[in-house]
Amino acid sequence: INNIPPPKRCSYSCIYCQLGGTKILTVERRRFYDTRVLRKGLSEKLSEVNEDDLDYITFVPDGEPTLDRSLSEHVKTIRELSDKPIAILTNSTLISVEDVRRDLMEFDLVSIKLDAVSEEIWRKINRPHSSLNLHEILDGVKIFRREFPGKLISETMLIDGVNSERSEIKRIADELSKIDPDKAYIAIPTRPPAENWVKPVDEEKLVESYEIFSESLGRDRVELLIGYEGAGFKIGRDPVRDLLSIATIHPIRLDYAHQILSKSIHDPDELIERLVNSGEMKLVKYRWRTFLVRRRREICED
Numbered sequence: 001i002n003n004i005p006p007p008k009r010c011s012y013s014c015i016y017c018q019l020g021g022t023k024i025l026t027v028e029r030r031r032f033y034d035t036r037v038l039r040k041g042l043s044e045k046l047s048e049v050n051e052d053d054l055d056y057i058t059f060v061p062d063g064e065p066t067l068d069r070s071l072s073e074h075v076k077t078i079r080e081l082s083d084k085p086i087a088i089l090t091n092s093t094l095i096s097v098e099d100v101r102r103d104l105m106e107f108d109l110v111s112i113k114l115d116a117v118s119e120e121i122w123r124k125i126n127r128p129h130s131s132l133n134l135h136e137i138l139d140g141v142k143i144f145r146r147e148f149p150g151k152l153i154s155e156t157m158l159i160d161g162v163n164s165e166r167s168e169i170k171r172i173a174d175e176l177s178k179i180d181p182d183k184a185y186i187a188i189p190t191r192p193p194a195e196n197w198v199k200p201v202d203e204e205k206l207v208e209s210y211e212i213f214s215e216s217l218g219r220d221r222v223e224l225l226i227g228y229e230g231a232g233f234k235i236g237r238d239p240v241r242d243l244l245s246i247a248t249i250h251p252i253r254l255d256y257a258h259q260i261l262s263k264s265i266h267d268p269d270e271l272i273e274r275l276v277n278s279g280e281m282k283l284v285k286y287r288w289r290t291f292l293v294r295r296r297r298e299i300c301e302d
């Protein structure tokens with residue numbers, strides 16, 4: 001669902017935004033589409049797809065979806081049309097406002113953004129509207145978490161040289177452990193960013209960040225979002241696909257990869273070497289361990 005019409009309207013102007021620069025930097029909530037427009041558009045869409053194939057109906061607009069004052073009305077309309085769970089990706093900047101929290105309570109899944117905890121880095125990466133206050137946002141997220149019965153996930157975009165210092169990653173991880181999300185995603189830009197100097201962190205930094213997050217949140221609550229689809233954990237008949245699929249969402253300790261592969265193939269070393277030589281995966285040393293990590297996707301235009 002895209003509930004914010006162009007030009008791009010947001011309370012942030014993130015340096016990595018794949019929608020380009022923010023045209024209207026604002027925190028003012030207002031109405032955009034009439035709910036009847038949404039009803040018509042969604043009915044048409046639902047008639048074209050097999051609903052069984054949908055996990056969620058998700059708000060992913062051209063900007064920040066909570067700027068829409070009609071949000072809860074839209075959600076009610078969607079519930080009349082479908083019994084699929086409803087999700088929203090928000091930058092969480094307005095979450096300290098009670099009305100916004102009330103609207104977000106209507107969702108089944110809320111994804112919040114947390115790219116920085118230090119004021120200076122926050123300003124550099126998210127370029128917030130001048131009225132926003134980072135402490136208020138973080139407090140608002142925690143209040144929301146306490147009230148919200150649905151699934152809360154977080155996304156942290158790592159940009160090389162901006163929020164990639166170990167100390168900042170640790171601060172973000174510690175803050176997330178206070179927020180207590182069901183899942184914390186570590187992401188890198190995979191589409192052309194608003195600023196062309198923006199670079200994703202490298203595989204070494206991804207492994208380090210994954211480990212730091214895992215120390216604060218537990219391994220089962222941290223996943224990578226590095227531009228690949230279709231992760232799964234069952235080891236089946238195709239060990240290469242299985243290994244790549246696991247490494248899509250988290251680095252794999254080399255000794256674990258060995259254990260997994262040796263159940264189904266004769267020479268795990270040979271396979272691992274082949275995957276590394278072909279550029280599909282990379283071996284990364286972190287502290288005293290070696291990890292296999294999937295290579296980052298190049299930023300692509302699709």
Ligand code: SF4
Nearest residue numbers: 010012013014017091
């Ligand atoms: S919050 Fe989202 S839409 Fe807004 S600028 Fe950042 S990435 Fe783009």
